[in-house]
Structures are given as C-alpha cells and as structure tokens.
C-alpha cells in the first residue's frame with residue numbers, strides 16, 4: 001500500500017489533493033523550513049499537522065528517498081504527531097532516529113532497509129526509551145538491517161512487550177534471537193524469512209499465540225522434515241504458514257506437510273511456492289479437509305494446473321498456470337526478486353494471447369520493476385512484458401500516469417545496464433511508441449541522452465533506425481534550451497553526422513537517414529553551439545554531398561535545406 005498512496009495508483013484517477021500537496025511539500029521542503037544550529041530542518045509554520053497527514057508526509061518522503069539526518073528534523077517536537085511511521089531506506093544515524101521518532105506514540109514502525117550505520121539494537125533501544133511505545137507498539141518491520149555491531153550484544157526484543165507483529169527478514173538473526181522474540185507475550189505474527197535460524201524449536205514458547213508464521217527461504221535450517229513438522233504441529237492456532245523457497249532445496253517438507261491429516265486445523269493460508277514434489281492431488285486433498293482455506297501459494301512448483309486451483313473463486317492461488325494466478329503472485333511477492341522474475345517470465349508467455357488493454361497487470365509489472373531496479377533478470381523480463389503489454393493499440397487504453405511510471409522505470413533500467421544488448425533493445429522497443437513519445441510526461445532530455453549514448457556504441461541496423469526515430473521525435477518536443485544543451489554534447493552531433501555519411505556512401509535513402517536529418521535539423525535550430533559543432537565536423541561539405549547524391553528526393557532536400565536555414569539564422573543573429 002505504500003506505493004499506492006504515494007503516486008502509483010492504477011493511474012486512471014487524478015492525484016488526490018492531499019497527494020499533490022504532500023508531493024509538493026516534499027519536493028520543496030527546504031523552502032518551508034528553517035535550519036537549526038545542528039543543520040537539521042524545522043518547519044516554519046507554527047500549526048499542527050493532523051496525525052494521518054503527518055504519517056503520510058513521512059511515507060512520501062521515504063518513498064522519494066529523502067529521509068536523512070537533516071530532513072527528519074521536522075518530526076522533532078510537537079508539531080507532528082506520528083502513529084504509523086514508515087522510514088524505509090532512510091539514511092539516518094541512531095541519534096537522529098531517537099530525536100525525531102522516539103517521542104511519538106508509535107503503534108507501527110517500518111524501518112525496512114535503513115542504512116547500515118543504525119542497527120536493530122539502536123532502533124529497539126531508542127523505542128524502548130519510551131514507556132508508552134514499550135507497551136503499545138504493535139507492529140515492527142526490521143527487514144534487511146544489521147542486528148548489532150557489538151559482539152556479544154544484549155538481546156533486547158523483550159523490552160517491546162506490546163508487540164504483536166514482527167518482521168525481520170534478510171537479517172543475520174540466530175536461534176538465540178528467535179528465543180528472545182518468541183518470549184514476547186503478545187506476539188501473533190512473525191516473519192523470519194532468509195535469516196540464519198538453524199532450529200525453530202524456540203517457537204514452541206509462543207505456540208498458543210502465534211497466528212501467522214512466515215519462513216520463506218530459511219536457508220540454514222538444520223532440522224529433519226520430521227522435526228520441523230513436529231514443531232509446526234504444535235502451532236495449532238496458525239492461520240497463515242509460509243514455507244516457500246527459491247527452488248534451491250530438495251526438501252520434501254511441502255509434500256509431507258500436505259500429507260498430514262490432523263495438522264493445522266485453523267489454517268486459511270499456506271504458501272509452498274518454490275518447493276519440490278508438490279502435486280495437484282496432494283494440494284487438493286489438503287484443501288478439501290480445510291474448506292475455509294483462502295490462499296495457497298504454488299508458484300515455481302509443478303502444481304496449480306487442475307480445474308480446482310484456477311484461483312478464480314474464494315480460494316486465491318499464486319502460480320503460473322494462468323493470468324489470475326500470475327497476477328496474484330506479482331501482488332504477493334513484489335519484494336521477492338526470484339518470484340517476481342518467475343512470475344514475469346510466465347506473464348510474458350501469456351502476452352502472446354492478450355488482446356485487451358490490461359492496466360492492472362501493467363501496474364503489477366511496474367511494482368516489481370520498481371522494487372528490484374538493480375536485478376537484471378527482473379528488469380529483462382519486466383521490459384519484455386512492458387513491450388508486449390503496451391504495443392500499438394494496447395498503449396492507447398493505458399492511463400497516462402501509469403505509462404509515465406513505466407517510462408521512468410525503462411529509462412532507469414537503460415541507465416543501470418548500459419551494455420546489456422537485450423535489455424536496451426526491450427526498452428527501446430517499448431519507448432518507440434507514438435503514445436509514449438507524444439502524450440506521456442517524462443524527462444525527454446535525459447531519455448534523448450540515454451538513447452544517443454546507446455546509439456554511439458552499437459551498430460545493429462534495426463535498433464539504429466529505432467533509436468534515431470526516437471531521438472528525432474524527442475528533439476522536436478524539447479524546449480529551445482534543452483535542444484541547445486543536447487546539441488552541445490559534441491558526441492551527439494558527430495554520431496548523427498556519421499550516420500548520414502554512412503547512408504550517403506551507401507547511396508541509401510531509408511527511414512534511418514530521414515530521421516537522422518530531422519534530428520539534426522531540430523537540434524541546430526536556435527542553437528549556435530550545435531551549429532558550430534555541425535560546421536566544425538564538416539557538416540556543410542557532407543550536406544552538399546547529400547544534395548548531390550539524392551537529387552530527386554524531396555523529403556531529404558526539405559530537411560537539408562531546413563537545417564541550412566537554421567545555420568543562416570545563427571549567422572544573422574551573430
């Protein structure tokens with residue numbers, strides 16, 4: 001829901017007034033603030049923020065990656081009251097955290113992925129310094145953090161006696177820590193995915209409280225299947241259990257669990273994605289004994305293909321058998337790169353038969369792409385899906401704001417993987433759409449530069465044509481200043497002239513030549529620097545040859561003469 005509230009809805013409805021204000025405030029924060037002596041920010045307006053708005057402001061700042069020691073200063077004092085705090089990916093110190101957040105009456109804190117200088121121990125001792133928080137904090141998310149820098153350190157979870165839900169994934173978190181957590185008197189929901197736990201016996205301490213247990217990819221587990229099942233059997237109140245994995249282990253735990261007759265009577269949700277030996281028959285038998293089941297996770301297993309498991313009715317299924325299952329997988333697993341890739345891969349094979357515009361599916365692709373910007377397999381699969389989902393007529397039905405998000409992410413992918421042919425190709429193919437190039441707001445200047453950079457390093461004829469087509473359309477839409485700035489990059493003019501030369505030598509009039517001439521025309525217009533680059537790189541001589549080589553091509557002549565007029569205008573002004 002974080003992404004929903006901060007600007008990536010399905011893109012069909014306009015932004016809410018609140019979102020517009022928060023985005024504006026976030027983007028211009030310094031203008032609304034004064035600076036304290038220690039360099040931190042403080043809002044100028046004396047008024048109070050309603051608590052929900054304060055929560056949303058913090059969340060918006062986190063979403064845009066703007067939380068640091070200076071900016072979190074606005075949450076000191078009493079102007080803001082936070083209740084559900086999201087400081088994902090903040091870059092803050094332990095001191096700044098304590099000063100900005102620990103005096104609020106926090107009920108929830110999501111500190112996923114904050115920088116490594118602040119440890120879990122710092123966060124908990126900060127929270128524990130406030131009596132109210134100790135008793136009332138209910139939900140704490142500490143994914144992808146460092147537990148402590150001290151060795152040995154003091155185990156500290158027991159301070160937070162009100163805690164009901166704890167998520168602590170991708171952390172070096174051991175059996176002793178699990179024992180500490182399991183003794184929390186109210187704990188109902190626990191996520192210890194990808195931690196270093198080798199033995200889950202400590203969970204027996206909270207067997208009468210635990211309702212939800214997620215242990216995706218518990219890679220260090222050293223128990224036999226029978227031992228694990230013996231612990232799970234005791235967790236009678238569980239309604240959600242996740243023992244999914246990245247397809248890495250050959251354990252038969254999933255199948256053995258499905259075969260148990262009188263285990264987990266209250267279960268409504270079971271995730272065994274990525275597990276081996278799972279069959280439709282076993283899944284069906286398990287579910288038939290539990291008619292209230294609402295979800296089963298079957299992605300990257302061999303199951304999910306039977307009539308019973310389509311995922312259409314009350315029983316949701318994540319899997320790869322059809323679009324409904326894939327959409328469910330993309331929704332649930334957006335934080336798990338491996339599953340995102342699997343789901344996108346299967347989505348791509350389905351796009352062959354998609355004839356309708358599917359904004360809700362494209363939106364799920366966007367979320368996966370945004371969550372894993374540096375994961376090449378995810379970006380490759382996602383960009384291929386984007387192309388097929390927005391091709392030709394399909395793009396027309398997509399909301400502009402969704403396409404703007406997509407375009408932004410495609411450009412990010414091009415930037416992160418400049419030398420990956422297939423990825424660049426997928427992105428260029430997707431960008432080369434009238435709807436995107438004409439109607440969608442995005443940073444056209446950056447896009448033109450990225451495409452140009454790619455063009456300089458590659459020779460592929462089809463891609464070259466597409467790249468110059470994109471550049472010529474972008475160039476026509478840039479402001480005069482931007483065109484000038486782009487043309488001022490010497491390499492761009494040189495590269496475009498190089499293409500003209502190549503085509504003239506081959507005596508070949510094709511769309512690549514036409515687009516290249518258009519781009520040069522647009523880039524020289526009103527830009528003395530571009531004109532100078534043009535002349536200094538023997539552009540005039542080359543254009544004389546073009547006119548001589550293609551005496552009967554009026555579209556070529558028009559563009560060449562257009563550019564020569566640009567040069568003349570420049571001379572007049574000078």
Ligand SMILES: *[C@@H]1O[C@H](CO)[C@@H](O)[C@H](O)[C@H]1NC(C)=O
Nearest residue numbers: 169170171172194195196337
């Ligand atoms: C699992 O956790 C470790 C840190 O303990 C982290 O380095 C790794 O990236 C995580 N794996 C995944 C798939 O997130």
Ligand SMILES: *[C@@H]1O[C@H](CO)[C@@H](O)[C@H](O)[C@H]1NC(C)=O
Nearest residue numbers: 305309310312321322323324
């Ligand atoms: C797959 O999903 C479609 C709807 O998206 C549904 O009509 C169909 O029955 C499902 N088929 C299978 C085999 O799961």
Ligand SMILES: *[C@@H]1O[C@H](CO)[C@@H](O)[C@H](O)[C@H]1NC(C)=O
Nearest residue numbers: 351352353354355388389391
């Ligand atoms: C999706 O892309 C593949 C590969 O380019 C193509 O074969 C397929 O026809 C495309 N599907 C659609 C619906 O465009």
Ligand SMILES: *[C@@H]1O[C@H](CO)[C@@H](O)[C@H](O)[C@H]1NC(C)=O
Nearest residue numbers: 476517518519521522525559
């Ligand atoms: C840009 O190029 C197009 C066609 O090539 C032309 O119609 C248009 O007038 C040009 N614009 C400028 C500002 O040079």
